Amino acid sequence: MYCGGxxxxxxxxxxxGLERLEDFERDRQRGTVVTETDLGERxxxxxxxxxxxxxxxxxxxxxxxxxxxxxxxxxxxxxxxxEVYLANQMRNHTRPLIEKAxxxxxxxxxxxxxxxxxxxxxxxxxADLSGNVPKVRICSFGxxxxxxxxxxxxxxxxxxxxxxxxxxxxxxxxxxxxxxxDGEMHVVIVDNGRSERLGxxxxxxxxxxxxxxxxxxTCPVYRRSGGLSYGSTYMGPxxxxxxxTFDIHRYSELPFASTLNGSCSNVCPVKINIHEQIxxxxxxxxxxNQINLTxxxxxxxxxxxxxxxxxxxxxxxxxxxxxxxxxxxxxxxxLNAWGKHREVPEAPKExxxxxxxxxxxxxxxxxxxxxxxxxxx
Amino acid sequence: MSARxxxxxxxxxxxxxxxxxxxxxxxxxxxxxxxxxxxxxxxxEMAGVLVDQRPVDFGAFxxxxxxxxxxxxxxxxECAGDSTPEKYSNWANAGxxxxxxxxxxxxxxxxxxxxxxDTDLRVNTxxxxxxxLVVLLDPADIVENVHLAYRHPAxxxxxxxxxxxxxxxxxxIGGRVVHPAQGVMTLTVIFWPQI
Numbered sequence: 127m128y129c130g131g132x133x134x135x136x137x138x139x140x141x142x143g144l145e146r147l148e149d150f151e152r153d154r155q156r157g158t159v160v161t162e163t164d165l166g167e168r169x170x171x172x173x174x175x176x177x178x179x180x181x182x183x184x185x186x187x188x189x190x191x192x193x194x195x196x197x198x199x200x201x202x203x204x205x206x207x208x209e210v211y212l213a214n215q216m217r218n219h220t221r222p223l224i225e226k227a228x229x230x231x232x233x234x235x236x237x238x239x240x241x242x243x244x245x246x247x248x249x250x251x252x253a254d255l256s257g258n259v260p261k262v263r264i265c266s267f268g269x270x271x272x273x274x275x276x277x278x279x280x281x282x283x284x285x286x287x288x289x290x291x292x293x294x295x296x297x298x299x300x301x302x303x304x305x306x307x308d309g310e311m312h313v314v315i316v317d318n319g320r321s322e323r324l325g326x327x328x329x330x331x332x333x334x335x336x337x338x339x340x341x342x343x344t345c346p347v348y349r350r351s352g353g354l355s356y357g358s359t360y361m362g363p364x365x366x367x368x369x370x371t372f373d374i375h376r377y378s379e380l381p382f383a384s385t386l387n388g389s390c391s392n393v394c395p396v397k398i399n400i401h402e403q404i405x406x407x408x409x410x411x412x413x414x415n416q417i418n419l420t421x422x423x424x425x426x427x428x429x430x431x432x433x434x435x436x437x438x439x440x441x442x443x444x445x446x447x448x449x450x451x452x453x454x455x456x457x458x459x460x461l462n463a464w465g466k467h468r469e470v471p472e473a474p475k476e477x478x479x480x481x482x483x484x485x486x487x488x489x490x491x492x493x494x495x496x497x498x499x500x501x502x503x
Numbered sequence: 504m505s506a507r508x509x510x511x512x513x514x515x516x517x518x519x520x521x522x523x524x525x526x527x528x529x530x531x532x533x534x535x536x537x538x539x540x541x542x543x544x545x546x547x548e549m550a551g552v553l554v555d556q557r558p559v560d561f562g563a564f565x566x567x568x569x570x571x572x573x574x575x576x577x578x579x580x581e582c583a584g585d586s587t588p589e590k591y592s593n594w595a596n597a598g599x600x601x602x603x604x605x606x607x608x609x610x611x612x613x614x615x616x617x618x619x620x621d622t623d624l625r626v627n628t629x630x631x632x633x634x635x636l637v638v639l640l641d642p643a644d645i646v647e648n649v650h651l652a653y654r655h656p657a658x659x660x661x662x663x664x665x666x667x668x669x670x671x672x673x674x675x676i677g678g679r680v681v682h683p684a685q686g687v688m689t690l691t692v693i694f695w696p697q698i
Binding site for chain 1: 506510513514516517518519524527545548549594595596598611613614616621627628630631632649650652653654658659661662663664665666667668669670671672673674675676677678679680681682683684685686687
């Protein structure tokens with residue numbers, strides 16, 4: 127039996143362990159093939175990778191990467207990197223699957239208590255296709271997606287698109303209050319730890335998230351490392367504070383993937399205190415013994431050094447000199463987590479304080495001597 | 504206790520302190536005269552096309568704008584078309600429509616959006632599986648913004664309704680927004696007062 131399914135909202139289904147990567151053989155044996163209908167999610171599915179961003183699932187791939195992938199999977203021209211050509215390749219190969227699909231699966235951006243509507247927001251129209259073409263539609267979403275009425279919905283629709291893509295509204299804002307004609311609509315409202323999180327005084331605010339991705343777009347760590355490096359369903363700053371509520375041990379390292387600069391909290395349209403929660407999660411990890419001993423010891427040393435300026439200056443000078451002469455094995459070993467996957471930066475010729483004393487302080491003192499002036503600079 | 508009751512019980516007992524629901528203002532700021540220029544701006548920013556005068560010869564207009572169209576599916580009395588939505592009892596077959604023509608009961612000046620419900624489309628998929636979509640809109644049916652738009656009864660009594668703003672598009676390859684995605688390739692809105 128062939129049973130095609132269409133998927134929109136891969137992130138949520140990944141949270142539930144329903145993610146379907148490109149394992150056609152396994153799927154065929156089970157008699158079910160699941161096809162992602164969002165272009166970015168389909169690219170990731172074809173490449174056997176989870177989404178790398180909430181709004182732009184394949185954001186880490188260049189158009190050359192996509193051209194090479196489509197050439198492998200669809201037999202298209204590997205040298206044609208025109209975005210319109212590539213988007214047409216996806217459309218031409220996915221449309222037939224959509225037209226014969228038996229089941230459509232979607233998430234929801236919002237659900238309205240007052241009207242019973244499931245609201246989806248897309249630029250591609252893929253949720254409308256998943257919700258209207260197959261006769262059977264399954265819609266699943268977390269309990270936090272429920273809004274009281276259309277009055278609040280209007281506000282959140284305006285917030286979501288502006289914060290996600292900078293558009294006043296997305297191309298398709300769709301409202302499903304029931305199944306299509308002659309069809310079935312099944313709605314699954316998921317808790318998965320959310321009601322428990324609601325009771326956590328420090329962490330309940332992450333439930334306000336509308337999945338716009340603004341915190342990722344501004345985060346210096348996310349922008350440098352990309353979404354896949356988090357190894358979690360939800361990535362970036364919001365992922366750091368959400369994932370430990372699902373599995374504290376597995377995601378115990380995530381709260382340390384932040385500089386605590388606060389840019390995420392600054393741009394968040396629903397005013398989640400993300401960086402404060404990241405800091406609070408570090409405390410929880412410590413209390414619940416989720417920090418390994420090496421990191422604990424390193425943090426203790428760092429705390430001592432950074433709180434004593436004289437000690438800090440001595441430490442940096444000694445370390446820089448040591449790095450210049452130490453043999454490779456003394457730098458790259460189990461105690462140096464940084465060096466496991468990266469080269470240690472080359473030691474500078476001098477520290478900033480040494481340079482300042484040499485170049486600026488002398489000049490300032492000289493000026494003061496020649497003018498007899500002792501004002502500040 | 505069922506799982507549902509269990510979850511609802513936890514929500515009621517463990518959430519942050521209850522406070523009064525804030526009132527959402529309508530955020531109105533435009534005068535009626537600004538509605539049409541703002542609607543045009545919003546629609547064109549999303550790659551939609553506005554025709555602000557009803558064509559004298561609609562057939563000639565369609566032929567010139569969609570010269571390769573062989574199957575024009577009309578859901579409106581203003582155009583006979585080659586087919587009607589009812590031809591598509593299997594909703595998945597609407598992909599063979601070149602141009603679908605429907606009427607929208609409401610536009611939104613703020614965003615350039617048009618409202619389409621299952622009543623307007625009759626077969627929902629003609630609005631997405633067709634190659635191109637033409638929407639007739641009475642300019643008198645334009646409201647100022649999204650807040651006012653959500654007062655439309657369609658959002659309370661239709662099984663399906665969509666605010667459509669421009670043709671389907673995607674920025675998932677290299678960050679450049681392109682059309683096509685999975686839905687219609689073009690969206691043309693024609694100002695056409697109700698008969």
